[in-house]
Every structure is written in C-alpha cells, then in structure tokens.
Amino acid sequence: MKVKVFVTTKAGVLDPQGAAVEQAVHTMGYSGVEQVRIGKYMEFNINAEDREQASVQVEQMCEKLLANPVVEDYRYELEE
DSSP, X not given: OEXXXXXXXXXXXXXXXXXXXXXXXXXXXOTTOOOOOXXXXXXXXXXXXXXXXXXXXXXXXXXXXIOOTTTEEEEEEEEO
C-alpha cells in the first residue's frame, strides 16, 4: 500500500522559511501570494494486512518520528 504523508507547520507557529519564500515571490512581482507555509512531503510503501492496520502504523510513525506534533500538523493518504 502506498502512503503519502504531508507535514506542515501549525497555524500560529513562526515559519521563517515560509516568510522568506513569501518575501521572495513578492520581490518577483507576485504580490497576491500570502501566508506561505513550508512543509515536508514523504512517500513510501507499507506492508499491512488491511487499510486499518496501515492507518494505525502510519499514525504512530507520524506521532513518533515523521512530525513534531507540538509545532506541526500532518495528514496522510493511503492508496491501494
């Protein structure tokens, strides 16, 4: 089963990379760009008996390793 994990900085948490990118695109003339957030994207395969087991394992990985739940939000997608 293919897993796609998306990790972003929580709203209200300072995102210096996002701020730098936002300023750069404004400098390039794209003044309509706002609230840039920089995150991480991960993709991997997981062997699990079913979708529920895969979901439990991915949740554990996100909470313990792939994201910092204090300052980051995450979501994931499972594909057969």
